Amino acid sequence: xxxxxxxxxxxxxxxxxxVHGEHGGRVAVVIHNTGRRDVYAFDGGKGADxxxxxxxxxxxxxxxxxxxxxxxxxxxGAYFKPSVVEEIEAVIDDLLIEWVTLDDNxxxxxxxxxxxxxxxxxxxxxxxxxxxxxxxxxxxxxxxxEGGDRLxxxxxxxxxxxxQELIGEAGDLG
Amino acid sequence: MGELGLPLPMLAAGxxxxxxxxxxxxxxxxxxxxxxxxxxRIGLPTIPFFIIAGIIFGxxxxxxxxxxxxxxxxxxxxxxxVLLLFHLGLEFSLGEFTSGxxxxxxxxxIYLALNVGGGVAFGFALGWGTAEALVIAGAVGIxxxxxxxxxxxxxxxxxxxxxxxxxxxxxxxxxxxxxxLAVLAPFLNPDAGGLxxxxxxxxxxxxxxxxxxxxxxxxKWVGKLLDTPDxxxxxxxxxxxxxxxxxxxxxxGVSDAIGAFMVGLIVAETAVKHRVEELxxxxxxxxxxxxxxxxxxxxxxxxxxAVALPVAAAVVLSLILNPAAGIIVAKVNGxxxxxxxxxxxTVLSRGEFSIIIAALAASxxxxxxxxxxxxxxxxxxxxxxxxxxxxxxxxAKILPKRWFPRPSGAAGSTAR
Numbered sequence: 001x002x003x004x005x006x007x008x009x010x011x012x013x014x015x016x017x018x019v020h021g022e023h024g025g026r027v028a029v030v031i032h033n034t035g036r037r038d039v040y041a042f043d044g045g046k047g048a049d050x051x052x053x054x055x056x057x058x059x060x061x062x063x064x065x066x067x068x069x070x071x072x073x074x075x076x077g078a079y080f081k082p083s084v085v086e087e088i089e090a091v092i093d094d095l096l097i098e099w100v101t102l103d104d105n106x107x108x109x110x111x112x113x114x115x116x117x118x119x120x121x122x123x124x125x126x127x128x129x130x131x132x133x134x135x136x137x138x139x140x141x142x143x144x145x146e147g148g149d150r151l152x153x154x155x156x157x158x159x160x161x162x163x164q165e166l167i168g169e170a171g172d173l174g
Numbered sequence: 175m176g177e178l179g180l181p182l183p184m185l186a187a188g189x190x191x192x193x194x195x196x197x198x199x200x201x202x203x204x205x206x207x208x209x210x211x212x213x214x215r216i217g218l219p220t221i222p223f224f225i226i227a228g229i230i231f232g233x234x235x236x237x238x239x240x241x242x243x244x245x246x247x248x249x250x251x252x253x254x255x256v257l258l259l260f261h262l263g264l265e266f267s268l269g270e271f272t273s274g275x276x277x278x279x280x281x282x283x284i285y286l287a288l289n290v291g292g293g294v295a296f297g298f299a300l301g302w303g304t305a306e307a308l309v310i311a312g313a314v315g316i317x318x319x320x321x322x323x324x325x326x327x328x329x330x331x332x333x334x335x336x337x338x339x340x341x342x343x344x345x346x347x348x349x350x351x352x353x354x355l356a357v358l359a360p361f362l363n364p365d366a367g368g369l370x371x372x373x374x375x376x377x378x379x380x381x382x383x384x385x386x387x388x389x390x391x392x393x394k395w396v397g398k399l400l401d402t403p404d405x406x407x408x409x410x411x412x413x414x415x416x417x418x419x420x421x422x423x424x425x426x427g428v429s430d431a432i433g434a435f436m437v438g439l440i441v442a443e444t445a446v447k448h449r450v451e452e453l454x455x456x457x458x459x460x461x462x463x464x465x466x467x468x469x470x471x472x473x474x475x476x477x478x479x480a481v482a483l484p485v486a487a488a489v490v491l492s493l494i495l496n497p498a499a500g501i502i503v504a505k506v507n508g509x510x511x512x513x514x515x516x517x518x519x520t521v522l523s524r525g526e527f528s529i530i531i532a533a534l535a536a537s538x539x540x541x542x543x544x545x546x547x548x549x550x551x552x553x554x555x556x557x558x559x560x561x562x563x564x565x566x567x568x569x570a571k572i573l574p575k576r577w578f579p580r581p582s583g584a585a586g587s588t589a590r
Contacts, residue, residue: 008338011345012265012323016333028333033451040333054512054567060330 028057037068096157099130104147106168114141122166123159128152201240202247203460205231206467217328217564219321221525222556224463225549228470235475244471247464254465255533256420256434257458258526262319262348263438264451281339281503282346285521288499289492290315290350296491300484302541305361309535312354313548314488316347318525318556325520325560336513339503340520351527355432356382358531362429362538378428385419385436389443397444409453412441429534462526469529469549472536477546484543485550492555496522504578511578515570516563523559524552 006018014032021027024044031037040057063071073079080101102108108116119125129136129143130150136143145151153163209230210223231240241247293314297307322344331337360375388396400411416437423433441450500518504510509517532548535541562569 010332010338011341012319013327013332013341018333030332038327038330038332040330042333053510053570054516055334055336055510057330057333 035065037063037065039063039071094156095154096160097152097154098160099150099152100164100167102145102147102149102151102167106145106147108145108167109147110144112142112144113139116145116166118163118166122155122162124153124155124163126151127154195246198241198246199250199464201231202227202464202467205240206463210463218560219318219324219523219525219556220463221318221321221466221529222553224466225470225473225529225553228467229473229475229549230470232471232473234471234473234477241471244468247468247471250461251465251468252430253417254458254461254463254468255431255530256417257454258462258465258530259431259434260416260420260438260441261451261454261458263352263435263440264442264447264454266348266439266442277507278338278342279346280506282343282350284502284506285343285499286315286346286350288495288502290354292491292495296488302543305358305538306535306541306544308358308361309531309540309544310488310547312351312358312531313524313528313544314492314551316351316354316524316527316531317344317521318523318527319344319348321523321525321556321559322520325523325563328560329564331516334513334516336504336507336509336516339507339509340517343499343503343517343521347527352432352435355429355435355531355534358534359428359432362534362540374427377426381423381426381428382432382436385433385440389436389440393440393443396440397446400441400444400446400450405449405453408446408449409457412446412450412454413457415441431530431534465533466526466529469533469545473546473549477543478550481543481547481550485547485554488547488551489554489558492522492524493558501573501577509578511573511575512567512570514573514578515566519559519562519566519569522555522562524555528552 004020008016008018010016010030014030014034017029017031019027019029021044026042026044028040028042029037030040039061041059043058113126126139127137128151129139129145130152131146131148151167153160155163206224206227209227210220213220213223229235231238232244233239233242290311293311294307296314297310298304300307300310302310322340326332326337326340356378357375359378360371396415400408400415402408402411416434419437420430420434423436424430441447497515497518500516500521501514503517504514528548529552532544535544
């Protein structure tokens with residue numbers, strides 16, 4: 001896997017960044033001086049035509065500055081983190097700050113925090129709930145959890161597994 | 175206003191009534207804009223349509239005459255020329271020139287040697303005169319930055335390996351244009367004899383050196399002169415500086431064009447560069463359109479017909495020399511035949527720079543055939559180049575594959 005990003009000047013237009021995909025293919029991002037961004041995709045896998053003589057991209061999408069920022073945030077995991085990635089989160093020595101999203105089938109959905117007794121059972125503390133883009137910090141004991149809630153939890157790393165099992169996520173982890 | 179024309183005598187502006195002049199200017203903007211918009215629908219650049227609007231609504235064709243006397247628009251048109259070159263100077267950075275390294279500079283020199291070289295030979299072969307030959311060499315030899323950039327963006331080729339070569343060629347051409355305008359200056363003074371021409375060249379050169387020195391050592395003070403947090407005041411100040419220096423340059427026998435380019439270079443060295451870059455664009459676009467429209471005003475169908483043969487020859491010459499340069503640059507850099515055709519057909523476009531050189535020649539009173547010659551030449555290549563560039567894969571089939579030995583496999587995954 002190649003993690004290097006190639007940067008090139010495009011005189012009069014802007015800059016070009018190229019990132020290679022894990023299994024072939026690459027993406028070029030052109031940032032125009034005007035703020036516009038173009039994303040060029042090059043198929044290196046089965047879709048690529050071995051007889052192709054040109055270097056034209058297979059797909060090009062144009063974004064405004066604002067749209068590009070949004071896309072960047074999505075790629076960075078600000079909206080949704082796959083559970084596999086969630087494991088590698090902010091760890092300060094042994095302290096773990098983690099956020100997980102409850103799916104609608106989670107056994108926690110419909111229960112209040114008191115009834116769940118999360119801290120006693122797992123050692124993790126729910127410090128905030130993000131619901132409909134609105135943050136509930138230091139939730140009250142009678143707060144009822146809903147599907148789609150994003151829980152911000154704090155605890156020590158070894159307790160996190162128990163927490164995942166409690167919310168019914170363990171089975172999802174491959 | 176002939177029988178074919180609409181009975182709108184108030185549309186024809188003479189000197190005098192401000193209302194008439196405003197109608198002429200507004201009509202010019204609208205006509206140019208609407209025609210160019212129609213062209214954009216089919217993927218063509220704007221510049222040829224601005225010129226065509228000038229021809230159609232000018233005094234030399236039947237129908238509506240928006241502007242009877244091109245002089246009416248001369249001042250605003252030269253503002254367009256000044257802003258085009260001011261912006262070119264502003265965007266110009268030596269860093270961009272050198273960051274690409276030797277391959278890009280080499281590509282630029284290969285291109286200029288073939289095209290300006292061929293242009294000089296062609297210019298002298300026409301036999302219109304020495305100054306005329308040099309003007310034609312410049313007009314035939316230098317690509318349009320504006321059209322090249324637009325074509326690359328619209329054909330979505332910004333990530334192709336040959337695109338850097340194309341942009342490298344254009345950057346070298348931009349520098350060359352600035353130097354060429356300086357070299358042309360003495361030839362554009364019709365009264366100058368041998369020694370006088372030489373002195374004029376020295377004076378032009380000295381003034382250029384002075385402006386270079388200001389760009390290099392005095393940018394700080396220029397920055398202080400312009401700097402204000404208020405965008406309104408910044409526009410007023412940089413416009414004033416650009417137009418004043420352009421006018422001074424013109425009076426000193428250096429063209430207003432190159433004076434404006436130098437102010438751009440100077441402002442590029444100041445802290446306000448990026449703000450000016452943003453602010454100048456809409457004004458430049460507006461007045462550049464007036465400039466191209468104005469250029470079209472002085473062109474008549476008869477004038478175009480009279481130069482049809484030399485233009486056809488020049489077009490054929492460019493259709494040979496540009497792809498030739500593309501092939502050489504591609505081979506030197508290990509690129510394939512489609513890349514070669516992409517280079518050759520994209521840099522084939524001609525536009526603002528050719529028109530600027532022709533306008534300078536016209537104001538210097540050179541051979542009258544230059545204006546229609548360059549106009550027709552630009553009209554053809556500004557339209558042919560994007561069309562050919564968009565069909566480059568098919569065009570490339572003409573070239574033998576064995577000219578471009580490449581590693582096997584998909585081009586995209588191997589080329590850098």
